[in-house]
Amino acid sequence: MKHIREQPGWDAVTISEAYGLSKKLRDRAFMQLLEFFSLLMPEVDVLYNTLQKRSIDAPGINSALCRFKENVQKMRQKTDALAATAHDGTDEPGRRVSSTAPVMKEACDTVISQVEQRFSQSDHLIAAKLVDSSFFPQHVLSFPTPELDCAVKLWPALGNKEKLKSELTTLYRHSELHTGNTALSLLKSIHENNLEETFAETVILVKIIVTTPMTTSESERNFSTLKRIKTFTRNTMGQPRLNALAMLSIESQLIQQLQDFIPKVIDTFCQRKDRRAAFLFK
Incomplete structure (x- = not known):
């Protein structure tokens, strides 16, 4: 500085x-x-x-x-x-x-x-606690009714609420099925023990949770306007021109809606000073 x-x-x-x-x-x-x-x-x-x-x-x-x-x-x-x-x-x-x-x-x-x-x-995070094995000891003592209501309300595919509650109650009591810490491991355990028909509603719930994104945060895929404008080959441009180009890039959608914008820019460019090439034709 x-x-x-x-x-x-x-x-x-x-x-x-x-x-x-x-x-x-x-x-x-x-x-x-x-x-x-x-x-x-x-x-x-x-x-x-x-x-x-x-x-x-x-x-x-x-x-x-x-x-x-x-x-x-x-x-x-x-x-x-x-x-x-x-x-x-x-x-x-x-x-x-x-x-x-x-x-x-x-x-x-x-x-x-x-x-x-x-x-x-986040309703889907609340409903996901139904198949979170870390909560199973608590669910055995007190069934998670609010989480069940949230899941049924959130996903209409879970049509039989009472059957789902009965299946989950049975699932919480059988610790031998809790082979992993994720919903996917629980789904594999049910499949390996041939219990898909026994826990039909639970399988639907687990499949929904496994395929539902747990967060809504998106990757940053934006590129800097300054990097697009001021490249290595144009590193010597002045501040006024850089500001003008940045404004054109940021407001590109608005500029595209203006009628005859590009021809007017070309005419202004040609009339600023005498140039070697003949840009204007009479």
């Missing part, structure tokens, strides 16, 4: 931005929050990548969410120490507790509450 501000050849906009960034890098609160989010965002990336796996199921989602919330909660407990030790390189570490600690705690609370709100009301 100092090099940009002091060396000749840079335009006024770049120099102004470099001055603002260098001022931020000397701000104590900014550096503390920068260090805090550098610790928080990798936890978000881990959760995101876990939820993107094809083999993810309800137990895997619950486990990933629990780990994520525990890690964020631990980070929240360390915010006071982080605010006291993080500094911008000029202040003495541990000199005083910064006012950024409440901001860090609020950020952690917001992240945790948003995650809980996002996944707590």
Whole structure:
């Protein structure tokens, strides 16, 4: 930033931005929050990548969410120490507790509450607890009627509710069928023991859960507009032209709806100055 501000050849906009960034890098609160989010965002990336796996199921989602919330909660407990030790390189570490600690705690609370709100009301995750073997000991003591009602309401293919309840009650009591931790392993166990007809409704439920995506998060397939415009071969373009091309790329749908836009651009291009090629014909 100092090099940009002091060396000749840079335009006024770049120099102004470099001055603002260098001022931020000397701000104590900014550096503390920068260090805090550098610790928080990798936890978000881990959760995101876990939820993107094809083999993810309800137990895997619950486990990933629990780990994520525990890690964020631990980070929240360390915010006071982080605010006291993080500094911008000029202040003495541990000199005083910064006012950024409440901001860090609020950020952690917001992240945790948003995650809980996002996944707590997912009906398919609630219904998936019916075939989650980790809940079977609890289901033996108290049958999960709310989860059953949610599954029947969510998937009309489960027509016989009473038969499904009877099958699940029997399934929970036979621990020899609980050979794995996933719904797919439960389906294989039922198939290997030739119990498809005995647990007909349960097989339908397990097949639905196995083939239903457990999360709605999608892979990021967007490409940067700046990377599309400013390639290696066009790295020397000025700021005004770069801004204009970025606007054209972002608002391409609107531009396509304008009548005679391309001919007008060509005419303007040809009339700006004399060119070697004859673009205009009379």
